[in-house]
Amino acid sequence: MGRISSKWWALLIVSTAVFLAVIDIFIVNVALPSIQTGLHSTEADIQLVIAAYLLGYAAFLITAGRMGDYFGKKRVFITGILAFTLTSCLCGMAQTATQLNIARFLQGISAALMIPQSIAYIHVLFPVHEERIKALGIYGSIAGTASVIGQFLGGIIPEVHWLMDGWRWIFLINLPIGILAAILATRRLTDTNRQQESHFDTSGVLLLTATLSCLVYPLIHGRELGWPLWAIAMLLTAFLLLGVFIRHQYKKGKNAQQPLINLQLFRFRDFNIALGAVLFYFMVQDSYFLINTVMLQNGLGYSSGLTGLLFVYQGVGYVLASLLAIKLMKRFGKKVLQVGVLIMTAALIGHTWLFNADLQPGISLYLLLFVYGMGCGSVLPGLLTLSLKSIPASYAGAASGTYTTFQQTAVALGIGITGGIFFWALHDQHTTIAYLSAYHTATWLNVAFLLIVSVLLYCLPED
Template sequence: MRTMLRQTITYKTTSYPSIYRWVALLIVSTAAFLSVVDLFIVNVALPSIREGIHGTNGDSQMVIALYLLGHAIFLITGGRFGDYYGHKKVFIWSMLLFTVASVCCAAAQNATQLNIARLLQGTFAAFMVPQSIAYIQFLFPEHHERAKALGIYGAIAGIASVLGQYLGGLLPEIQSAISGWRWLFLVNLPAGLLSAAAAAYWLKAPATKINGRPDYSGVLKLSLGLIALIYPLIRGRELGWPLWSVLLLPLSFVLLAWFIRDQYYKQKKGKQSLIDLQLFHNRSFNTGLMTATAYFIAQDSYFLINTVLLQTGIGLSPSSTGNYFVIQGVGYVVAAIFSIRLTVRYGKAVLQAGVLLMLTMLLVHILIMETAPADALLSATAYRQVFLAVLFLYGMGCGSVLPSLLTITLKKIPTHLASTAAGAYVTFQQISIALGVCITGGLFFQFLGAHPSLAQWLTAYRWATGANMFFLLVVAAALSVKKD
């Protein structure tokens, strides 16, 4: 069966000049950069967005939810479209459409227009991201260089998450003829156009092709299953878990089981399928997915609870909150620069050390919040200086882990499965973000009443951060598993 399926793929390994490969890496990495920035840039700016569109709290929450939904649903589909229609073509068109959707977000006059544009923005991001990872597999066939390239790609995505938080606090405060919050989306216009132009000029189309038509029925089945899973995870907690959200979750498993059975049947009969299930026979890939899932549950919910605590609980401005995350970002960049090379040499030990540092700093986070006066972080006190140092070290822990997660997950994936593997990896990442908001975020808000006292804020923060520490322990355990 596997032989029959692979005969539909023509693949040729090409030797690319070194300068071409590294420039191409920077070009395709813009997909990860822009998609991650646009996930995080609205977090800090939600109050400004809500005021600008005259919306409700539910409207502003949907700004995040619909982007996540569109992104998660179509990642695997986006990867397969690259296999059928060409990675270069799909990359350029999805980048241009992502840019158009960003402009539509900036031009939105009400909540409905903005949220439709955000759904489209997330969808087009889902088509451009898998192409970039597939390009890395083609450009760097040697394991040593591929590990370094994937590490750089992961580092760029991590930097984007921190930069997004910073810009989300800074841009809404811009005083101009255009409302400040609209700049959150307009910054994508020059970046998207330059990326598409550079890709059209510089990138070469990889020598891969799959004959036939995409598995559109598989796209429909997978999309229905993911919608039923992700949407209630994102919206259920905010709405108090209405009956429809409770019923959709078990239904999602039925739909996803239907999709898997359908894919198995098609592969057995030699028909075109959306995803090659042989991918999940790779133990290294499966363990990497488990590691990444636990990591992203902890990491992305960390930004949520700390942003809410610093702004609403302690009273920092959006720009001040963003500045705190910049300090963390500096630590991330410093560690990422060294960890990319160290991971190639020392392997998982670098990631394990990073997880240990993150666990230690989360414990110190709790101690600082428990012992600091209520307004200590608002002024230049010793508490504030210690907190900045803790954020820097926590960022170093992240920088030691995140850039290499993608590397250890995809390192043994054959090149012809690169797009599908990339789509599956980022799909699990997006589901993990939703789970983090649901589990850790839900635990955090569970301890807050309508008008929480400082004690309630600290109790909520303690429990939520403890949950994140548990998931990081899962990461540490997964990293200790011996892979094939």
């Protein structure tokens, strides 16, 4: 792959993928109230701004990884970068909430094209184990940094009204980054060998997409419309489609084809327990930002800039703890995650105590957000490691793809369930007291989810 220095240049290029994919989650979180105002959209619409992106990402992630094997990682990576750039522009130019959410779904698919290739390139560029660990650490640090930058920019950019509504720039800033990354990738990345024996489970992708859509869409819009018959029918259809999807995957695996998800993975008890922990943890992860953003801006009247700045404290705590947790995991194993969940739980209880009508930015709020970020950073880096611990090496790739698909789906469910409970408890009463009551209800639900995570982590074997 050329000189040593060229490896690290290539690493920075492929890391653009995770930078863009992560920043576009966190930058949107803080900007949601500005988007809602700019497009005159409903509360369900802004939930879908997050969920649509995650559904596109989750449904196409595994297939995108196989596309890299079949067509070549360089070609698929560049295609993903360019598609992400284009769909970002479509998001920025959307005139209605429906247009924005369709563009966000396509943007999620584009992110799915980029991410598997970037991770695979690290394994190609750094065959030596020690160098690979260092490269993965840098890759993870870039993702963590993107989350902090995204939260800050998501607050600042909507306040800059230049030529158009400020919130549109949170998407359009991807344009120069994406074009530059595509040019550098064209010039500096070496293509990989193609595996023409790879197969695509197109029917599996369509079934999974339909299942997730029928589950998440009515969860979000059904509440707002008073649970009409079509919403209930879609939820029932989602469970029927899930059964069809499982049977479809089982048949493909039995016939020695390549299913989207290898059901053999679910024979491992520890993997199932870990996936349960992943489900409830990630239901909390992004719904936290949704309800806090709406609470601070719409409920307490904070500006988007101040809200973004506050979340930076949370992001800094996350980055610092994640760097420390990687080292501590080697010695203490799952205990690091258990302590992290305990910290998150205590911090959320602290949120319900501190958040009141007179809440002002100060040391107590900064410290509380920082501590919550420390808890998140203690859990997240070790979840994947813990989930794959009992999986044989031959299943590692399939398990990793399944884990990520499960993770993104869980985040979308959290937006639908916890976010839905928040807006349901609000009852369209846009007073500070109503927002506080709804916020406390939704936050206690997240506390319950974290307690379930604690129980599931306890059920996993000691190291």
